[in-house]
Amino acid sequence: MGPTDSQRTQTALPFVFKCKQGNSPWIFGIDPIMTHVVTESCIKCRYTDCVDVCPVDCFRKGPNFLVIDPDECIDCAVCIPECPVNAIYAEEDVPDDQREFIALNVELAKSWPSITRLEPHAADADDWANVKEKKHLLER
Numbered sequence: 001m002g003p004t005d006s007q008r009t010q011t012a013l014p015f016v017f018k019c020k021q022g023n024s025p026w027i028f029g030i031d032p033i034m035t036h037v038v039t040e041s042c043i044k045c046r047y048t049d050c051v052d053v054c055p056v057d058c059f060r061k062g063p064n065f066l067v068i069d070p071d072e073c074i075d076c077a078v079c080i081p082e083c084p085v086n087a088i089y090a091e092e093d094v095p096d097d098q099r100e101f102i103a104l105n106v107e108l109a110k111s112w113p114s115i116t117r118l119e120p121h122a123a124d125a126d127d128w129a130n131v132k133e134k135k136h137l138l139e140r
C-alpha cells in the first residue's frame with residue numbers, strides 16, 4: 001500500500017517554498033531546481049532500499065541498475081541515506097567522475113518500467129558493493 005495523500009504532502013512540505021514579488025500575493029510551489037541521480041555504485045547491487053521510501057514513485061528499474069526519473073523526482077532526498085552503497089546524489093552534488101550518470105538517468109528513465117517496492121537483490125550484490133569501476137557492466 002502506498003503513502004496516503006496526507007503522507008505525501010507531509011514529505012514534500014519542507015521543500016515547498018513561498019515568495020513574494022512586488023505587490024503580488026504570496027506564491028507557493030515546489031522548488032523546481034534539481035533532481036536526484038543514481039550513480040555507478042548501484043550497478044550490480046540494486047538493493048532497492050531507496051525505492052521503498054520514495055513518496056512519488058520516481059524510480060525506474062533496469063536489469064542491474066535503477067535510475068531516477070527527473071520529471072517525477074521532487075528532491076525530497078529521503079532516498080539518499082537509504083542506499084547501502086551511497087549511490088544517490090542531489091544533482092548538484094554528483095562527483096565529477098559520475099556526471100555522465102545525470103544524462104544516463106534521464107535517458108534510461110524514458111524506457112525502463114517503474115519500480116515502487118523493495119525487491120530481493122541479486123545473490124552476489126554484496127560482492128559488488130565495494131567495486132568502483134562498474135560502468136562497463138551496466139545492462140540496458
Ligand code: F3S
Pocket residue numbers: 038041042043045046047048049050051066082083084085086087088
Ligand atoms: Fe541502487 Fe542503492 Fe537504490 S544500490 S537500487 S540506489 S538502494
